[in-house]
Amino acid sequence: MKKILILFIFLAQNLFSLAQSNESLVISQPFYVPTIETIEHPIGDSKIKVKIYQYGEPNHILCINLHANETTSVNAATAVLANTGGTIVRVMNNEQRVIPFKINGVRYRFDPNRIFSDVGIQQTLRENGRISAAAIKAVDQFAKSLLAYFPDSISCIVALHNNTNEAYSVKSYLPGSRREKDAKAVASFASQDVDDIAFTTDSLLYKKMADCGYNSIWQDNINVKQDGSLSVYCGNNNIRYINIETQHGSVSQYATMFESLLAILFEDMKKE
Numbered sequence: 001m002k003k004i005l006i007l008f009i010f011l012a013q014n015l016f017s018l019a020q021s022n023e024s025l026v027i028s029q030p031f032y033v034p035t036i037e038t039i040e041h042p043i044g045d046s047k048i049k050v051k052i053y054q055y056g057e058p059n060h061i062l063c064i065n066l067h068a069n070e071t072t073s074v075n076a077a078t079a080v081l082a083n084t085g086g087t088i089v090r091v092m093n094n095e096q097r098v099i100p101f102k103i104n105g106v107r108y109r110f111d112p113n114r115i116f117s118d119v120g121i122q123q124t125l126r127e128n129g130r131i132s133a134a135a136i137k138a139v140d141q142f143a144k145s146l147l148a149y150f151p152d153s154i155s156c157i158v159a160l161h162n163n164t165n166e167a168y169s170v171k172s173y174l175p176g177s178r179r180e181k182d183a184k185a186v187a188s189f190a191s192q193d194v195d196d197i198a199f200t201t202d203s204l205l206y207k208k209m210a211d212c213g214y215n216s217i218w219q220d221n222i223n224v225k226q227d228g229s230l231s232v233y234c235g236n237n238n239i240r241y242i243n244i245e246t247q248h249g250s251v252s253q254y255a256t257m258f259e260s261l262l263a264i265l266f267e268d269m270k271k272e
Ligand SMILES: [Zn+2]
Pocket: 067, 070, 113, 160, 161, 162
């Protein structure tokens, strides 16, 4: 109880300092210094590095950054987690989204957020160049090793993403738009940048983030397009998942949304 109280004081302090600065994330005296472990996953003749940042003891909240170019999300999340505690799994790929690898000298490429189903793996290999049975198998093994970072004890997977101005936004899910069928419910607020969204498999998280005034999307876990993304995998497997996504560079907004989410998740855990 005492620990939770301390945690909320830190959250409140951070929100206060954010409100004051509004420019950059100012957090004085982080509570936790992370331990960082680097693991190399072989894929064909290549290796993909994954870094695990652990802030304090594992607390059932696990963050994952799949797209290595989306550094705003990681910078904001690490600043917050230094005060709250938590874990980040980060795919390292020279700040590039698409991951290259070689098998017997032949080069393949894939999007790491399209590899959590057979259909997704085949599609992303094809879209990014070559495909072969060996490449499909190698990517599938990598996907399985990423999923192994999520034990059943995890109460929520938090995906850390960024996007570019209006390329993908809450508008993509509104009636008549490209991804309308992927959403069961959408809350869109004029006060918010359309690019800043919370996208979740969970009706309660959807409601609570919308209640906070953030653009929120509840994935239709039955009818969503099976594209091999982590949200679809989690929807299919009843895993609680939320993606916090802002435009590149919006560190303050990201940290504010991420802190609101953590407050909701910690509140939930207190009830359990
Ligand atoms: Zn992304």
